[in-house]
Amino acid sequence: MPLHKHETDSATDQLQIRPQFTQLGEISEVPKLRLAPSGMPAATAYEIVHDELLLDGNARLNLATFVTTWMEQDAERLMAECSAKNMIDKDEYPQTAELERRCVNILADLWHAGEEGGATGCSTTGSSEACMLGGLALKFLWRQRRQAAGKSAERPNLVMGANVQVCWEKFCRYWDVEARLVPVGPVATCLTAEAAAAHCDENTIGVVAVMGSTYDGAYEPVASIAGALDDLAASSGVDVPIHVDGASGGFIAPFLDPNVEWDFRLPRVHSINASGHKYGLVYPGVGWIIWRDRAALPEELVFNVDYLGGQMPTFALNFSRPGAQVVAQYYNFLRLGAHGFRQVQHASRDTARWLSQEVARLEPFELVSSGDGIPAFAFRVREAPYTVYDVSDALRVRGWLVPAYTMPPALDDVAVLRIVVRNGFSRDLASLLVDDLKRIDERLRGAHPGRADVGFHH
Numbered sequence: 505m506p507l508h509k510h511e512t513d514s515a516t517d518q519l520q521i522r523p524q525f526t527q528l529g530e531i532s533e534v535p536k537l538r539l540a541p542s543g544m545p546a547a548t549a550y551e552i553v554h555d556e557l558l559l560d561g562n563a564r565l566n567l568a569t570f571v572t573t574w575m576e577q578d579a580e581r582l583m584a585e586c587s588a589k590n591m592i593d594k595d596e597y598p599q600t601a602e603l604e605r606r607c608v609n610i611l612a613d614l615w616h617a618g619e620e621g622g623a624t625g626c627s628t629t630g631s632s633e634a635c636m637l638g639g640l641a642l643k644f645l646w647r648q649r650r651q652a653a654g655k656s657a658e659r660p661n662l663v664m665g666a667n668v669q670v671c672w673e674k675f676c677r678y679w680d681v682e683a684r685l686v687p688v689g690p691v692a693t694c695l696t697a698e699a700a701a702a703h704c705d706e707n708t709i710g711v712v713a714v715m716g717s718t719y720d721g722a723y724e725p726v727a728s729i730a731g732a733l734d735d736l737a738a739s740s741g742v743d744v745p746i747h748v749d750g751a752s753g754g755f756i757a758p759f760l761d762p763n764v765e766w767d768f769r770l771p772r773v774h775s776i777n778a779s780g781h782k783y784g785l786v787y788p789g790v791g792w793i794i795w796r797d798r799a800a801l802p803e804e805l806v807f808n809v810d811y812l813g814g815q816m817p818t819f820a821l822n823f824s825r826p827g828a829q830v831v832a833q834y835y836n837f838l839r840l841g842a843h844g845f846r847q848v849q850h851a852s853r854d855t856a857r858w859l860s861q862e863v864a865r866l867e868p869f870e871l872v873s874s875g876d877g878i879p880a881f882a883f884r885v886r887e888a889p890y891t892v893y894d895v896s897d898a899l900r901v902r903g904w905l906v907p908a909y910t911m912p913p914a915l916d917d918v919a920v921l922r923i924v925v926r927n928g929f930s931r932d933l934a935s936l937l938v939d940d941l942k943r944i945d946e947r948l949r950g951a952h953p954g955r956a957d958v959g960f961h962h
C-alpha cells in the first residue's frame with residue numbers, strides 16, 4: 505500500500521456536490537479529508553464515488569498487471585454472495601474453510617507433493633504475504649539448525665537474483681535478513697545455478713528461485729539451481745533449501761510445461777508460493793503457499809485458533825481477510841478442471857507469442873523476451889528518435905497501460921516496455937495494440953502531423 509499522509513483541510517479540500525441532475529438539497533460541499541457532520545443519500549454518495557473512479561485506467565486494457573481483470577459472471581456472483589465472509593471465521597463459515605482446504609490439496613497435487621500427504625499450506629492475501637511466510641519458515645529453520653549446532657544465528661542471508669520482485673527485499677528488510685542479490689547481466693537476465701551456489705554460505709537461509717521473472721517473464725532454472733546446491737552440500741556441507749516464487753508460473757508451468765521440473769519433484773524445494781489472483785484467474789487478492797511437509801514449517805510459527813470446538817492451526821500475517829477470493833479460486837478449479845486451465849493458459853501464451861513476434865516485426869523494437877515462460881514479454885526501442893517512456897505515454901492516450909521501466913541493477917541501462925497477456929486479452933485486442941504501436945511509431949518519428957496539427961472535423 506502507498507503510505508498516505510494525514511493532512512489538514514484547506515479551502516480547496518472540499519468535495520463539491522454539484523451534480524448536473526440536481527436533486528433537491530444536493531447543492532452543497534463536504535470536506536474531502538474529514539468526516540462531514542452528516543451523511544447524504546446513498547444514490548448521491550454512489551454517484552460521486554462512481555464518477556471519480558471514471559478517471560482510473562480501464563482494467564481490461566491494463567497490460568502492466570499480472571493480476572486478473574476478467575472473471576465469468578457466475579464467479580462474480582459467487583464473490584458478491586461471499587463478500588461478507590471473513591476467512592478467519594472458520595467456525596462461522598466452515599464450508600469456506602473447507603473450500604480453502606480443497607484448494608490447498610489441489611495445488612499440492614498440481615505441484616507434485618508426495619503421495620504420503622505431508623504437504624501443508626494455506627491461502628494468503630497474495631504472493632507477497634505468501635513469500636513473507638515462506639521466508640520466515642526458512643529463517644526459523646536455519647536458526648534452529650544453527651542453535652542445535654551451537655553456532656551463531658546472528659547474520660542470516662537470503663540468496664536470490666537481482667530480478668526478484670520487491671516483496672523479497674521487503675522480507676529481508678522487515679525481518680532483518682541480508683538480501684544477497686545476485687547480479688543479472690545481458691547474457692542471463694535471471695539467477696543461474698552457478699551464481700546461486702557461489703553466493704551461499706553457512707548463513708544462507710535459502711535460495712529463492714522465480715518461476716516467471718517479474719521483469720521479462722522468464723523461468724529461472726530451478727532444477728539446475730537445485731543440482732548446484734546438491735553439489736555444494738556434498739562438497740562443503742552447506743545445505744541450502746529452495747523456495748520457489750511461482751507467483752505467476754505456479755499456475756502456468758503445471759499446465760503448459762509439465763516436463764519442466766521446478767516443484768516438489770525436486771527434493772531441495774521446500775516451499776512454493778503462487779498468486780491465485782494472477783494466473784490462478786481470480787480477482788485480487790488471494791495467494792497460496794505450500795510446504796513440502798510439516799518438517800519444512802517450524803511449529804513455533806503456527807498459531808491455533810478455536811474451530812468447531814477443536815483447534816485449527818493457522819500461519820498468517822493478517823487475521824481478517826476476505827473469503828470470497830478463496831471461494832472463487834475453488835470455483836475456477838471446478839469450472840475449468842485441468843483441461844480448461846490448460847486451454848486458458850495456452851491461449852494466453854499463444855497470444856503473447858503472437859504479439860511478441862508482431863512487435864519484433866516493427867522496425868524500432870527489439871524483443872528482450874518473447875512470452876515463452878509466463879505469457880508476458882518485454883521489448884526495447886532499438887534505434888528511434890524516442891524512448892520507451894514516449895511509447896508508454898503515447899499508448900496511454902489510447903487507453904493502453906503498458907509500463908516502461910529499467911531492468912534490474914547491472915542491466916539498468918536497458919529500459920523496456922512489458923506486456924502481460926492474461927485471460928480476457930483476446931487476439932483481436934492484441935492486433936489493435938499492434939496497429940496502435942505502428943501509428944505511434946509513425947507519429948513519434950514525425951512522419952505524420954502530431955495531434956496538435958490535426959484539425960477537428962466533427
Ligand SMILES: Cc1ncc(COP(=O)(O)O)c(C=O)c1O
Pocket residue numbers: 570629630631632633635669671714716717718749751752779791
Ligand atoms: C515473481 C513475483 N513474486 C511476488 C509478487 C508479489 O505478488 P502479489 O502481488 O500477489 O503480492 C509478484 C508480483 O508481481 C511477482 O511477479
